[in-house]
Amino acid sequence: MGLDTYSEPFLGLVLWSGFAVFGLSLLLLALVLGMRLRLFAEESRRRRFLETWRPVLMLYTTDSHGPLPPLDRRFSRRDMLAFLNLWSYYHELVKGDAKDNLNSLARLVGVDREARRMLTSGNLRERLLAITAVGLLREASAWETLVKIASWDVPAASLAAARSLVLIDASRALPLLVPLISDRNEWPTPKVGSLLLEAGKEVITAPLAEGALEAAAERPESAARLVRYLAATRCFQALPAIRQIVDGSVHEELLSECVAAMGEFADPTDLPVVRQFVTHPAWPVRVQAARALGKMGAREDQRRLVAMLDDSEWWVRYRAAQGLASLPFVGLHHLQGIVDSLTDRYARDILNQVIAERILREW
Amino acid sequence: MVAELVAALQILFLVYFLGLNGVYIMLNLLAIPVLVRTMRERSLEDLPYVHAGFEPPVSILAPAYNEETTIAATVRSLLQLVYPEYEIIVVNDGAKDRTLEVLIREFDLLAVPETYRIQVETQPVRNIYQSVTYPNLRVVDKANGGKSDALNAGINCARYPLFCCIDADSILQRDSLKRVVQPFLDDPTTVVSGGTIRVANGCDIQGGFLTRAGLPKHPLALIQIVEYLRAFLFGRMGWTPLNAVLIISGAFGVFDKKTVVEIGGYRADTIGEDMELIVRMHRILREQGRPYRIAFVPDPICWTDAPEDLKTLRNQRIRWQRGLSDSLMLNRGLLFHPRGGTPGWIAFPFMLFFELWGPIIEVAGYLFMIVGLIFGFVSTEAWGAFLVVAVGLGILLSTSSLLLEEVSFHMYPRLGHILTLAFVSVLENVVYRQLITIWRLTGMVQIITKQKATWGKMVRTSSWNQNQ
Numbered sequence: 001m002g003l004d005t006y007s008e009p010f011l012g013l014v015l016w017s018g019f020a021v022f023g024l025s026l027l028l029l030a031l032v033l034g035m036r037l038r039l040f041a042e043e044s045r046r047r048r049f050l051e052t053w054r055p056v057l058m059l060y061t062t063d064s065h066g067p068l069p070p071l072d073r074r075f076s077r078r079d080m081l082a083f084l085n086l087w088s089y090y091h092e093l094v095k096g097d098a099k100d101n102l103n104s105l106a107r108l109v110g111v112d113r114e115a116r117r118m119l120t121s122g123n124l125r126e127r128l129l130a131i132t133a134v135g136l137l138r139e140a141s142a143w144e145t146l147v148k149i150a151s152w153d154v155p156a157a158s159l160a161a162a163r164s165l166v167l168i169d170a171s172r173a174l175p176l177l178v179p180l181i182s183d184r185n186e187w188p189t190p191k192v193g194s195l196l197l198e199a200g201k202e203v204i205t206a207p208l209a210e211g212a213l214e215a216a217a218e219r220p221e222s223a224a225r226l227v228r229y230l231a232a233t234r235c236f237q238a239l240p241a242i243r244q245i246v247d248g249s250v251h252e253e254l255l256s257e258c259v260a261a262m263g264e265f266a267d268p269t270d271l272p273v274v275r276q277f278v279t280h281p282a283w284p285v286r287v288q289a290a291r292a293l294g295k296m297g298a299r300e301d302q303r304r305l306v307a308m309l310d311d312s313e314w315w316v317r318y319r320a321a322q323g324l325a326s327l328p329f330v331g332l333h334h335l336q337g338i339v340d341s342l343t344d345r346y347a348r349d350i351l352n353q354v355i356a357e358r359i360l361r362e363w
Numbered sequence: 364m365v366a367e368l369v370a371a372l373q374i375l376f377l378v379y380f381l382g383l384n385g386v387y388i389m390l391n392l393l394a395i396p397v398l399v400r401t402m403r404e405r406s407l408e409d410l411p412y413v414h415a416g417f418e419p420p421v422s423i424l425a426p427a428y429n430e431e432t433t434i435a436a437t438v439r440s441l442l443q444l445v446y447p448e449y450e451i452i453v454v455n456d457g458a459k460d461r462t463l464e465v466l467i468r469e470f471d472l473l474a475v476p477e478t479y480r481i482q483v484e485t486q487p488v489r490n491i492y493q494s495v496t497y498p499n500l501r502v503v504d505k506a507n508g509g510k511s512d513a514l515n516a517g518i519n520c521a522r523y524p525l526f527c528c529i530d531a532d533s534i535l536q537r538d539s540l541k542r543v544v545q546p547f548l549d550d551p552t553t554v555v556s557g558g559t560i561r562v563a564n565g566c567d568i569q570g571g572f573l574t575r576a577g578l579p580k581h582p583l584a585l586i587q588i589v590e591y592l593r594a595f596l597f598g599r600m601g602w603t604p605l606n607a608v609l610i611i612s613g614a615f616g617v618f619d620k621k622t623v624v625e626i627g628g629y630r631a632d633t634i635g636e637d638m639e640l641i642v643r644m645h646r647i648l649r650e651q652g653r654p655y656r657i658a659f660v661p662d663p664i665c666w667t668d669a670p671e672d673l674k675t676l677r678n679q680r681i682r683w684q685r686g687l688s689d690s691l692m693l694n695r696g697l698l699f700h701p702r703g704g705t706p707g708w709i710a711f712p713f714m715l716f717f718e719l720w721g722p723i724i725e726v727a728g729y730l731f732m733i734v735g736l737i738f739g740f741v742s743t744e745a746w747g748a749f750l751v752v753a754v755g756l757g758i759l760l761s762t763s764s765l766l767l768e769e770v771s772f773h774m775y776p777r778l779g780h781i782l783t784l785a786f787v788s789v790l791e792n793v794v795y796r797q798l799i800t801i802w803r804l805t806g807m808v809q810i811i812t813k814q815k816a817t818w819g820k821m822v823r824t825s826s827w828n829q830n831q
Contacts, residue, residue, distance in 0.1 A: 014377065015744065018751030021759050028762040029785045035769045036781050085406075092411045124403040132407060155549060156404040188548035189417040232416060314480045349478040356475040356493075363495050 042078070049082050057090045060105040061098040068108065080114055084129045087111065091136045103137050112137050119145050128160055135164025143168060147176060155186050162187075163195045170199040178211040181229070182222035189225075193232060201235050209241035220251035227254065231261035239265055246273060252282040259285060263292025271296060278304050283313035290316055294323025302327065306338060309347035317346060321354035332358065369740050376728035377752055383717045384756035387593075390601025391763050397604055398596070398661055398771050419547060420448035421540060421617065422526040424517030426510050427453055430531045431460040435469040437531050440571020442497055446540040449527075450499040452517045457486070457507025466502050471495040483515040483628030491520065510613070511629035511636040518628055521620055528637075530614040532668055534563050534573055539664035543617050546658030554619040554644060556658040557611030559595040561774070562588045563666035573666050576774040578783055582790075583676060587669040589784060589791045592764040596661065596771075603659045607710035609645065609690075611657065613637030615665035622648075622655075633693065635686015642690045645706040646697040663774055677802045684722070684806030691715055722803035728753070729797060757792035764788075 052069050059067075075083060091102050106112055111133065118130035119142060131149060134142040142164070149161035162180065165173035181192055196204050208226050215223035223245065230238040239262075246258045259277050262270040274296070277289035290308050293301045305327075308320035324330055324338065335355050342348045423441055427434050434453070441451050455463045466472055472492035479488045486508035494500035505516050514528055525547060527540060539558070546556040564587075565579030579585055602608045613636065623629075626647050629636045641657060648655045670676040691698075691714060697707045698715065732749050735741025741749075765781075765788055768774070775781065 014748035014751055018747065018755050021751060021755040025755070025759045025762045025789075028759070028766050029788070032762070032765050032769045032781060032785065033778075035766075036773070036778060039769075039773060040778070088407075088410055124400070125406040128404070128407050132410070154404070156407065160407060185551050186549055188545070190548060193417040314478070318478075346478070349476070352476045353478050356477070360473065360475070360493055360495060361498070 045078070046082050049079055050086060053083060053086060057086060057102070057105070060101045061090060061094050063101065068105075075109070075114070080111070080118075081126065081129060083109070083111065084115065084133050088129065088132050088136060099136070106133070106137060112139060115139070116142055119149075124154070124157065128157060131157060131160040131164055135160075135167040138168050140168055150177070150180060155184070155188070158184070159187050159191055159195075163191075163198070166195055166199045170203045174199060174203055174207040178207045178226070181208075182211050182215055182219070182226055185221075185225070189228075193229060196229055196233050201233055201237075204233060205230070205235035205237045208235065209238040212238075213241050213244060216245045216249055216251075216254065220249060220254040223249075224251070224254040224257040227257040227261055231257070231264045234264065236265050236267075239267060239270070243270070243273065252285060255280070255282070256284045256288045259288040259292055263288065263295045266292075266296035268296060268298075271298065271301070275301070275304065278308060283311070283316055286311065286313070286316045287319050290319035290323045294319070294326045297323065297327055299329060302330065306342075306347075309342065309351060310344035314350075317350040318354070321350045324351070325354050325358050369735070372731060373735075373741065373745050373749075376724070376731065377748060379721075379724050379728065380749070380752040380756070383721065384752065384760060386713055386717065387597070387760050388756075391597040391760065391767075392601075393604055394597035394600035394767060395770075397600055398767060401661055402771055416447060418447045418541075419525050419544065420450075420523040421446065421544060422517070422521035422523040422620070423449055423451045423540075424514055424521065424526055424528050425451065425453045425531055426456055426513035426517065426528075427458065427462050427531050428456045428507070428510070428513070429458045429460045429462060431458070431462045431465050433531060434462055435465055436571055437533075438466070438470065438500065440535065441529075442500065443537060443570065443572070444535065444540050445537045446544075448523075449540065450501065450522060451497075452520050453500070453502045454513040454517045455502060455504045456509070456513035456516075457505060463502070463504055467492065470497060470500055470502075472502055477501075477520070480519055482519050482624045485512050485516040485519065488516060488519075509631055511631040511633070514636070515628040515631070518620060518623060524620055525617050526620050526623075527615070527617045528613060529665075530667070533614050534566075534568055534571065534666040535615065536664055537572060539615065540617075542660055542662045542664050543615065546656070546660065547617070547619070550656050550658070552654045553656045553658050554622045554648070555611050555616060555641060556660060557599075557608070557616040558660045558662050558664035559599075560591060560612050560614050561595075561663045561666045562591055562669040564669050564671065566666060568666075576776065578775065578780055579669075579671070581671040583673070584669045584671050585783070585787050586791045586795050589761050589764065589787050590795075591669075592768050593761055596764050596767040597760075599659050600661055600767075602710055605705040605709065606656055607645075607705040608657050608659050609642055609706065609710050609714055610638045611641050611659070612665075614667055630693070633686065633689040634682055635688075635690050638686055639690040639693060642694040642697065642706075642711075646694045646700070649697065649700060649702045649704060649707060652702060661771060663772055677805075680799055680802040681806040681809065684719075684803040685810055687714065687719055688807070688810050691719055719807075722800045722807055725753075725800045726804050729800075754792050757796060758789050761788035761791050 056068060087102060087106060091099060094102065115130045115133035115137065116139065118126045119134065121127050121130065131146065134146065146161045146165050150158050150165060152158045162177050165177065181187065208230050212223045212226040212230065215226065227242060227245065242258050242261050246255065249255055259274060262274055274289055274292045277285050280286050280289065286308065290305060293305055297305065302324065305320045305324045309317055311317050311320065325335060332355065335351065339348055339351050339355070342351065425437065425441065438451060438453060453466060455466070472494055474490045475493045477491040479491065486506040488503055488505045490504045492502040492504065501520065503516050503520050505513070518526060525544065543556050543558045546553045562584060563573065564581065564584035565577040566573050567575040567577060578588065599608055599610065616637070622644065623640070626643055630639055633639045644657065670679055691711065697703050698711050700707045732741055732746055736746050762785070765784055775784065
């Protein structure tokens, strides 16, 4: 009676599978052990390699003609990766001449050739290191390859290529990159932001502003992203473009970013424009208007901010209160006087909160 | 007739275990490429880069109930996280001990007249405190309402677009927040991101941070290491490419505040509030047809104290089973919903059939096979076949999770650690898994008999987080 009576082939199959499963488990365990032993060996080899090369790299950050360890053969693939990792790390840490010294060292040991070759490697890790290395080395010969990689759909590779293009020739790279920056929302904003900072305000302002203007009508989300970069990298020369966008756009997100940028730049000539937005139907725009008034407002804007204290949205009330408290001509006593004059409970509460925060800050 | 029934039952149990482990093997296969790609893509991440200040600011919510001995150490470690902009909101959920007094004393708190913005309903808030020493630390003192209610109060007070919920006994790494926020930067449709939780027992902890991974001496904690590796490295990684992760641990997860508020915040009437929120998010966002992503990062970013006594472990697993039941039952609309996608058509049915109802079939299967062997209506061959699918495949899965760990993070540094874990991978599938299944069944019985769910008392074994 039982399963064996009714379906012996099935049982046999399961039993044989059992042997296979146990065999496979043992194989996996052996694999784990093998990998660990290999890791130990690699780590020890890497340690030895670093012990030799770390002092050399350190030396080359200050001296472009330091002695080299005997190079009786080419680096093995593993050593090359270890060298590239370490070299890139130092390169990112240092500035000015030290970077040039490190580049001389890389060329002396043939890293430039190897990095160019690795740009087409099938291994993503190698490729990423190579992309970074050719950028840090400012290898103009890698330009075309990097342009192609910048439009790949692997964000880590495309963004690394974009950065390398900037490092090689920022003013040539930016017009190529702005459409990508505006469209590729999977490129992490902190990384794009740092790439733009590295490129420098004078290089990025015109192409970003132009890109924002172009995108404003058809792709307002993209334009908003570009305006945010302009504001964060403090490209004051972009203000005319931002004003033009504000003039012709009704898109909430884009307007918010533009008003925020105006607040960042705090040019008094933009005050009339900012004031228009304190009663905008979209609260994110009102929030930015309140913030901007706090940064650039004149005496007459005090009443506008007071009026915003009973806004239906908490964030508008809070930013308006913060704005009031940050106006240079409004002291604590003055703020207390405003509280006493308020009839709306929400307005009083939020201003009391901000007064308490200010007292704590000044504690 | 009886013989046919016996044969049919044997086949049912075999097919069940084959199905269960088959899905796990599939998840394993899905997890491997994701893990390998992730490890390769991040090869540049250790390089220093210029910070441009675009990282989204995060509000860290730490609910605390009777945590007077641990809360100061927890907050101190949170204050040391490496992240450009974050605030810490500790929610004292009507503690009966001196949690609030400890916080006031240790962090120079002053009551501030802060407006309490009710976005999700909570028990009344008594006071909000601000630290004079640490401008990014606030404490919300409220009437007791449970963990969910405390988190909701934290959400109401949070000023930043992302919030991170943590358990008061979580051990983080300094870059935990940076790593778990990454999916929000990579994909703007991300609404939740969670990371791998590991067992902290046996590890070196200093100043609230893990300095060196190690293995505990206690066998129960040791086994849970392999269990956690299985649960996270492929149990969750496997669902990630399908956007069908149904659980992000309440111990450490980052959420898009706007989305959480829109769906009503945490439910206070369930014991599994973390999973319920994620399943509800899937259900509502799918119903609305909104694009979204629930992400899972494989990094071991949070370490937790695993129970080392059977009673605490039992309570924990019963609670998890009840939480699972609540999460699925309260969101049953997701099951086979026309817009349900992979969460509604694959992950939810899997959770319902194998994880929720599974213990009933598993315990019945073991009982049937044992009794059958004793009384002779199950042959030794059939018993052998049963062991292969119930235990053998389990061992294969445990060893494969060890392999995944080895190809990715290899957190345990010594060869001895690996050998021990290899041995434990086998041991975990004998007795331990069966014991857990019985406790899960107990949870099911409690649900069916409508017993009140309780958190039970967590017996802490580590001393790392005691106030110094």
